Amino acid sequence: xxxxxxxxxxxxxxxxxxxxxxxxxxxxxxxxxxxxxxxxxxxxxxxxxxxxxxxxxxxxxxxxxxxxxxxxxxxxxxxxxxxxxxxxxxxxxxxxxxxxxxxxxxxxxxxxxxxxxxxxxxxxxxxxxxxxxxxxxxxxxxxxxxxxxxxxxxxxxxxxxxxxxxx
Amino acid sequence: xxxxxxxxxxxxxxxxxxxxxxxxxxxxxxxxxxxxxxxxxxxxxxxxxxxxxxxxxxxxxxxxxxxxxxxxxxxxxxxxxxxxxxxxxxxxxxxxxxxxxxxxxxxxxxxxxxxxxxxxxxxxxxxxxxxxxxxxxxxxxxxxxxxxxxxxxxxxxxxxxxxxxxxxxxxxxxxxxxxxxxxxxxxxxxxxxxxxxxxxxxxxxxxxxxxxxxxxxxxxxxxxxxxxxxxxxxxxxxxxxxxxxxxxxxxxxxxxxxxxxxxxxxxxxxxxxxxxxxxxxxxxxxxxxxxxxxxxxxxxxxxxxxxxxxxxxxxxxxxxxxxxxxxxxxxxxxxxxxxxxxxxxxxxxxxxxxxxxxxxxxxxxxxxxxxxxxxxxxxxxxxxxxxxxxxxxxxxxxxxxxxxxxxxxxxxxxxxxxxxxxxxxxxxxxxxxxxxxxxxxxxxxxxxxxxxxxxxxxxxxxxxxxxxxxxxxxxxxxxxxxxxxxxxxxxxxxxxxxxxxxxxxxxxxxxxxxxxxxxxxxxxxxxxxxxxxxxxxxxxxxxxxxxxxxxxxxxxxxxxxxxxxxxxxxxx
Ligand SMILES: [Cu+2]
Numbered sequence: 001x002x003x004x005x006x007x008x009x010x011x012x013x014x015x016x017x018x019x020x021x022x023x024x025x026x027x028x029x030x031x032x033x034x035x036x037x038x039x040x041x042x043x044x045x046x047x048x049x050x051x052x053x054x055x056x057x058x059x060x061x062x063x064x065x066x067x068x069x070x071x072x073x074x075x076x077x078x079x080x081x082x083x084x085x086x087x088x089x090x091x092x093x094x095x096x097x098x099x100x101x102x103x104x105x106x107x108x109x110x111x112x113x114x115x116x117x118x119x120x121x122x123x124x125x126x127x128x129x130x131x132x133x134x135x136x137x138x139x140x141x142x143x144x145x146x147x148x149x150x151x152x153x154x155x156x157x158x159x160x161x162x163x164x165x166x167x
Numbered sequence: 168x169x170x171x172x173x174x175x176x177x178x179x180x181x182x183x184x185x186x187x188x189x190x191x192x193x194x195x196x197x198x199x200x201x202x203x204x205x206x207x208x209x210x211x212x213x214x215x216x217x218x219x220x221x222x223x224x225x226x227x228x229x230x231x232x233x234x235x236x237x238x239x240x241x242x243x244x245x246x247x248x249x250x251x252x253x254x255x256x257x258x259x260x261x262x263x264x265x266x267x268x269x270x271x272x273x274x275x276x277x278x279x280x281x282x283x284x285x286x287x288x289x290x291x292x293x294x295x296x297x298x299x300x301x302x303x304x305x306x307x308x309x310x311x312x313x314x315x316x317x318x319x320x321x322x323x324x325x326x327x328x329x330x331x332x333x334x335x336x337x338x339x340x341x342x343x344x345x346x347x348x349x350x351x352x353x354x355x356x357x358x359x360x361x362x363x364x365x366x367x368x369x370x371x372x373x374x375x376x377x378x379x380x381x382x383x384x385x386x387x388x389x390x391x392x393x394x395x396x397x398x399x400x401x402x403x404x405x406x407x408x409x410x411x412x413x414x415x416x417x418x419x420x421x422x423x424x425x426x427x428x429x430x431x432x433x434x435x436x437x438x439x440x441x442x443x444x445x446x447x448x449x450x451x452x453x454x455x456x457x458x459x460x461x462x463x464x465x466x467x468x469x470x471x472x473x474x475x476x477x478x479x480x481x482x483x484x485x486x487x488x489x490x491x492x493x494x495x496x497x498x499x500x501x502x503x504x505x506x507x508x509x510x511x512x513x514x515x516x517x518x519x520x521x522x523x524x525x526x527x528x529x530x531x532x533x534x535x536x537x538x539x540x541x542x543x544x545x546x547x548x549x550x551x552x553x554x555x556x557x558x559x560x561x562x563x564x565x566x567x568x569x570x571x572x573x574x575x576x577x578x579x580x581x582x583x584x585x586x587x588x589x590x591x592x593x594x595x596x597x598x599x600x601x602x603x604x605x606x607x608x609x610x611x612x613x614x615x616x617x618x619x620x621x622x623x624x625x626x627x628x629x630x631x632x633x634x635x636x637x638x639x640x641x642x643x644x645x646x647x648x649x650x651x652x653x654x655x656x657x658x659x660x661x662x663x664x665x666x667x668x669x670x671x672x673x674x675x676x677x678x679x680x681x682x683x684x685x686x687x688x689x690x691x692x693x694x695x696x697x698x699x700x701x702x703x704x705x706x707x708x709x710x711x712x713x714x715x716x717x718x719x720x721x722x723x724x725x726x727x728x729x730x731x732x733x734x735x736x737x738x739x
Contacts, residue, residue, distance in 0.1 A: 025601060025602060025660065026602060026603065027659075028603070028604065028606075028659050028699065028700040029700060049682060049684070050606060050681070050682060050698065050701060052684070052687070053492070054474055054477075054482065054486065054488065054688055054690075055488075055491070055492035055493070055499075055696065056492070056678070056681060056695070056696040056697070056698060056701075056703070057462070057492045057606060057607045057666070057696060057698050059464055059489075059490065059492060059607075060489055060490075061464075061466050061489040061490045061516060062516045062518070062529060063464050063516045063517035063518040063529070063530075063609065064518055065518075065605065065606055065607075120518055120526075120527035121527070148603050149527075149603050149605065150603075151602035151603045152520075152522075152525035152526070152602065152603050153525045153602070154523070154524050154525045154526075155522075155523045155524075155525070155596065
């Protein structure tokens with residue numbers, strides 16, 4: 001009985017493993033940006049390039065990887081379509097817990113907004129703002145994307161622990 | 168953009184593989200065979216699971232019960248009382264002149280670390296091995312005697328010496344048997360900081376203390392900046408638990424995925440390295456990373472760090488850095504200025520990835536201490552420290568090679584891995600964990616899997632993209648005077664990508680670009696760190712004839728096959 005159970009147990013893995021491996025892996029250095037809500041058809045990218053370092057791994061003293069980030073959205077509707085006061089799109093980098101928000105800069109369609117990021121897990125957020133002076137966003141979120149590191153998941157929360165096959 | 172990994176069927180086959188299908192990395196066969204026929208078969212100590220990395224919590228993976236790495240555990244001394252072995256002493260400085268000779272014996276020593284009496288290895292009974300200091304262009308003779316319990320040989324890392332003395336068994340010499348000896352003649356063409364270590368089962372021999380530095384002094388006045396003190400530091404980590412050192416594998420190396428990360432940090436073999444300086448002093452540190460797999464991110468409090476040199480030469484221009492990222496086998500020369508009195512920890516600060524929780528954890532390891540006294544220095548070098556030198560000699564030496572920088576690569580290598588035959592539950596867990604890999608892993612964040620994985624199941628690969636050949640099937644043929652451009656890419660799509668420090672023997676090389684972006688501050692090197700998913704362009708200057716190795720300097724990756732050979736013909 002016991003060996004039959006373990007055989008079935010093994011069979012379950014045989015199904016799960018290939019499914020997991022066949023799933024899409026995010027690119028480690030390219031973040032797809034997706035429009036939110038009514039802007040859901042918008043597309044863009046945030047390209048991560050390891051920052052220059054004589055060591056080949058660019059880090060801060062406390063070990064955060066340093067990336068140059070180029071945010072590029074080819075086409076966007078006029079900012080005013082997101083509200084009468086909106087005049088400009090602004091790119092932000094926000095930590096996963098939203099406890100740190102840094103402004104990357106204003107975004108013009110077809111022109112990359114460039115900046116630098118050193119956070120373990122982060123989001124790239126594009127909002128429509130009255131101006132580009134604020135330190136936090138106030139307008140609606142137009143597009144967003146998650147850093148590749150955001151795909152790190154807690155094993156214990158994974159469906160394979162509950163005997164299920166991942167979605 | 169996403170990348171589809173369309174190899175499900177292949178992985179299914181791999182993951183169902185029983186030990187019958189587990190492949191032995193053929194390229195490492197010779198080292199294992201040597202070990203066995205020389206009788207290193209006295210396994211001792213249970214095959215214990217290592218402690219968690221500092222500050223990390225993760226439950227044991229379900230299904231791990233009863234699973235252990237498939238190798239006979241090895242610890243030196245065969246279970247004898249450590250008191251039977253001679254107590255090791257700190258390294259001694261040996262000033263050698265052109266024509267001098269030295270006896271270098273590898274043997275057993277006794278050491279006490281973390282309150283444990285341990286049997287370890289040492290060169291001439293010292294930790295690290297003797298510090299050899301020579302002048303540039305000197306030639307010395309070393310009679311190496313092997314008094315270990317398995318074969319060995321000494322590789323003189325970074326030295327562009329005669330091929331027959333390179334110390335790479337299977338390529339330049341036969342391994343030196345137990346009780347045997349080998350005469351090395353070492354010529355030092357380049358100034359800088361170098362090191363020596365065995366090139367047989369580095370995962371064991373080097374880890375247990377067989378490493379030493381060589382300082383080659385330039386005849387040029389002012390080659391380095393004036394400083395108040397110079398410290399030559401070998402950085403290491405040793406994996407221990409309450410019983411002592413964790414066992415190694417006889418037939419196969421364990422920790423074959425990520426390599427053996429230690430939890431006891433050693434500077435020059437000491438867990439409590441301390442340096443005393445005066446306020447305002449500038450210290451030059453010649454750093455060598457001799458750890459099996461750990462890359463350090465070093466700093467000494469907030470004190471400013473000036474980067475001066477790499478493996479084989481100074482940089483074209485000095486620059487200030489926040490920290491020093493140094494991978495196994497690499498060397499960096501830095502200067503640090505200590506302006507404020509106080510006690511500063513020499514730290515390795517990293518964002519450690521806990522693969523189970525899927526989180527980064529800020530972790531600080533302390534390697535030593537610098538105490539800055541209140542009395543000011545009697546001789547300030549603040550002015551020289553503040554000036555960032557342009558080193559024209561390096562730029563001039565690089566100049567003739569610049570015409571090669573933009574051309575297409577002559578050779579292309581892909582760094583990847585093949586894992587087969589691990590228990591199915593582990594394979595399942597690893598496959599959950601394939602969504603993201605950081606450019607550099609700083610700790611063993613998947614302890615269970617790494618501990619179980621041996622070089623029977625894990626094959627690390629250098630693949631020639633033109634010939635599709637892998638590892639020791641690759642033999643590149645060059646002739647003396649060739650300048651070879653090599654493009655290396657670190658495959659982001661393998662089962663477990665990792666950054667690799669790749670070492671080319673016997674020549675020197677330049678990094679001309681990383682990820683297509685030209686490198687703007689060059690230095691001659693012998694070991695290049697290539698992070699996950701990234702690309703590096705190298706220019707190798709083939710001036711030193713012979714048959715040479717190139718390999719990953721993570722000791723366990725080397726054991727898992729990650730090595731190849733290139734020939735430099737003498738030419739006409
Ligand atoms: Cu490697």
